Structures are given as C-alpha cells and as structure tokens.
Amino acid sequence: MRWATRRHCHVDPAACAWLIRRFLDPEAEFVFVDDPEEVPAGAIPFDMRGVELSHHGGDCSFETFLRRYELADPVLWEIARIVHEADLADERHDAPEAPGLDVLLRGLSMVRDDDELLALSEPLFDGLYEYRKRALLTGREPA
Amino acid sequence: MLLAYRLPREPSTPRSALWRKLRRLGAGQVGDGLVALPLDARNREQFEWLADEVVEAGGDASIWLGELASAAQERELASRMAGLVAADYRTLVAEAGRAVEESPGQRRRTLARLRRELRRIRARDYFPPPGHQPAHEAVEELALLVEEPVG
Numbered sequence: 645m646r647w648a649t650r651r652h653c654h655v656d657p658a659a660c661a662w663l664i665r666r667f668l669d670p671e672a673e674f675v676f677v678d679d680p681e682e683v684p685a686g687a688i689p690f691d692m693r694g695v696e697l698s699h700h701g702g703d704c705s706f707e708t709f710l711r712r713y714e715l716a717d718p719v720l721w722e723i724a725r726i727v728h729e730a731d732l733a734d735e736r737h738d739a740p741e742a743p744g745l746d747v748l749l750r751g752l753s754m755v756r757d758d759d760e761l762l763a764l765s766e767p768l769f770d771g772l773y774e775y776r777k778r779a780l781l782t783g784r785e786p787a
Numbered sequence: 788m789l790l791a792y793r794l795p796r797e798p799s800t801p802r803s804a805l806w807r808k809l810r811r812l813g814a815g816q817v818g819d820g821l822v823a824l825p826l827d828a829r830n831r832e833q834f835e836w837l838a839d840e841v842v843e844a845g846g847d848a849s850i851w852l853g854e855l856a857s858a859a860q861e862r863e864l865a866s867r868m869a870g871l872v873a874a875d876y877r878t879l880v881a882e883a884g885r886a887v888e889e890s891p892g893q894r895r896r897t898l899a900r901l902r903r904e905l906r907r908i909r910a911r912d913y914f915p916p917p918g919h920q921p922a923h924e925a926v927e928e929l930a931l932l933v934e935e936p937v938g
Contacts, residue, residue, distance in 0.1 A: 652828060699836045701843065702804070732836075733910070734808060743906070 645669045646687035651676040653758050655749040656731040657691040659706045659723065661762045662769040664690075667715060676758045702736065704728045722776040723769070745772075788826040789817065789853060790834045794846035801844035808837060813911025815868040823864065825913045826852060869914040876918035879904055883925035887932065895933050901926050 647664055649657045653676070664672045675687055683689045690697035691705040697712060698705050706727040710720055729735070729742030730749070748768070753761050778786040794802050812833055814822040824830040831850075838848035855861040879901060886897040905926055912919060 654828075654832070693835050693839055699839055702840070732833075734811065 645671070646673045646675055646684065648675045648677055648683040648687040648689045649691045651678055651758060652753060653761055654731070654753060655746055656704050656706055656727055658749055658762060658765045659727045659769060660690055660697075660709055662766050663706065663709055663715075663720070665766065666770075666773075667720075668709075668713060674759070674762060702734075704731045706731075719773055719777045719780055722780065723772055726772070741772075788831060788834060789821060789823050789851040790814070790838060790848060791821050791851065792838070792841045792846060792848040793820050794841055794844060801840065801846075805837060805841065805844075808833075811907070811911065813868060813872065813913065815864050817864065865914045869912075869916040872908060872912045872914075873916040873918040875908045876916070876922040879908065879922045880918075880925045883922075883929045886929055891933070894929065898926070898929050898933050901929065 647661070647669075649660070653661070661672070661674055675684060677683055680689060680692050680694060683692075688697065689695040690709070692698055697708055700708050703711070704724075704727060707724045709715070710724055725737040726739045726741045726745060729737050729739035730746040733742070733746075749761075749765060752764060756764060775786060792805070794805065796802075809822055812824060812830065814824050817823050824834065834850050838850055841848035855864065882897070883901055886894050886901070889897060905922060908922070909919070
C-alpha cells in the first residue's frame with residue numbers, strides 16, 4: 645500500500661508511519677506531498693487537513709489511527725498520550741516524555757529528509773514501545 | 788499568518804476550547820474572528836488543526852498568509868502580543884517571590900509548576916520582551932532555595 649502525508653514530517657506523522665509499518669502494513673510505502681490535492685491516486689492520506697486519518701475532536705492523527713483501526717493495545721495508547729503532547733502540548737495528558745520527543749524529532753527533521761527521518765525514528769518508537777510495555781507489565785519505570 | 792474563523796454562538800464549548808488553544812499559542816487578536824501568529828512550520832500546522840476543529844464544530848475557517856501593508860501597524864500588533872507575554876512573565880516573577888515564604892515541600896512543588904509555566908510562556912514568546920530574563924532568574928533563584936541542603 646502507498647500512504648501519503650505532508651512533506652516535512654514531525655512527531656505525529658512519524659509515529660503514524662511507524663504504527664502503519666509495525667501494525668497495519670509491513671510493506672507500506674510513504675510519499676510526501678505539499679498539498680492534499682497532490683496525493684497520488686490509490687494512496688491513503690494521513691495527518692493532513694480534511695482527511696479521515698487526521699486530527700479529529702482534539703485527537704492527534706496517531707490517536708485517530710488507533711480508534712479507526714481498533715488497536716486496543718494499551719502500550720500503543722501510552723505512546724498515543726506521549727505523541728499527543730509532543731504534537732499539541734495542550735496538556736490533555738500528563739506526558740513528561742513529550743517535550744523531549746518533540747525536540748529530538750524536530751532536530752532530526754532539520755538534518756535529514758523525510759524518508760531518512762522515518763527510517764531513523766522507527767527504532768526510536770520500537771524502543772519507546774518496549775519501554776512503555778515493560779513499565780506497564782511491572783507497574784514501574786524500567787531502569 | 789492569519790486564521791479567519793466563524794463559529795456558531797451555541798454550543799459554547801468549541802468556542803471556549805478554541806479560545807484556550809489560541810491563548811496557549813499566543814495568537815494576536817486582529818479583529819472579530821481573526822487572529823494572527825508569526826509564520827513557521829509549527830504554527831502553520833497548529834492553525835490548520837484549529838481550522839479543522841472549527842469546521843467540525845459547524846463553523847468555517849480559512850488560513851491566510853499575508854503581511855500588514857503598514858509597518859507601524861505591524862509593530863503595533865507585535866508589541867501588543869509581546870505585551871501579553873510580558874504580563875505573563877510579571878505574574879510568574881510575583882509568584883516566584885511569594886513562594887520564598889512557603890514551606891520547603893510546597894516550595895518544591897511551586898518550583899516545578901513555575902518551571903512548566905515558564906516553558907509554556909517561552910513557547911508563545913515570539914517577540915521576546917525584556918521580561919523574560921527576570922522571570923528566568925526569579926525561577927532559578929527559587930530553585931537555589933529548594934536545592935539548599937536540609938539541616
């Protein structure tokens with residue numbers, strides 16, 4: 645499948661791309677466009693104005709993906725909390741990791757193009773998933 | 788960059804949610820249903836999401852890239868936005884001052900809160916007014932008190 649999002653990815657689309665590859669479509673290909681009208685035919689648009697897989701009712705796109713694809717994994721909802729605050733900082737959730745994640749991804753996007761950004765952020769989200777999973781299983785922050 | 792929006796008067800929840808988010812972003816009020824932010828990638832994205840929220844709430848919204856024809860008016864808008872931020876910094880300095888009288892435990896909690904608040908204000912501080920440095924210092928002075936060894 646081809647998936648399309650806006651050029652100059654930040655934390656929310658990067659997290660969505662990771663989610664797509666890991667949980668929805670391992671063969672996913674990503675294209676980056678400047679305007680929703682440039683989305684190639686057949687590609688699924690996400691994190692763009694006016695599309696289904698985007699911000700809705702105060703949710704960020706990552707949260708919309710979880711709802712739309714009924715991904716009930718509680719670890720993913722932990723990550724959603726962090727991505728939401730890194731993206732929107734509206735203090736809907738308590739996520740002390742968020743400002744750090746925001747800075748790391750924003751900095752990365754200054755020195756790498758979108759393809760590289762997604763490739764480099766994948767292991768970062770893998771690690772975040774593993775960390776939150778261990779925290780959830782043991783009931784404490786892993787050391 | 789401008790966001791022009793129109794929201795139904797009722798229900799009032801989307802209206803106040805929007806107002807809160809605009810306030811957090813530090814948007815400058817230009818007119819009725821017209822707000823401005825300096826153009827950068829993050830602000831543009833935030834305006835796009837807010838525009839979508841307005842539409843979802845049954846209103847309509849559009850985003851405009853533009854500049855004021857009058858440099859004087861542009862300065863006036865920037866200084867009005869800076870003025871609001873400066874007032875937030877002054878409030879923070881006052882709170883840091885009051886916290887000196889608090890019990891050590893309370894003071895530590897206040898410090899954490901004020902540091903968060905300082906970060907929030909900085910995020911909307913597009914035209915840094917002179918108020919930032921004193922606010923930063925006031926919070927760091929409080930931090931020194933908190934970190935003093937006990938006994």
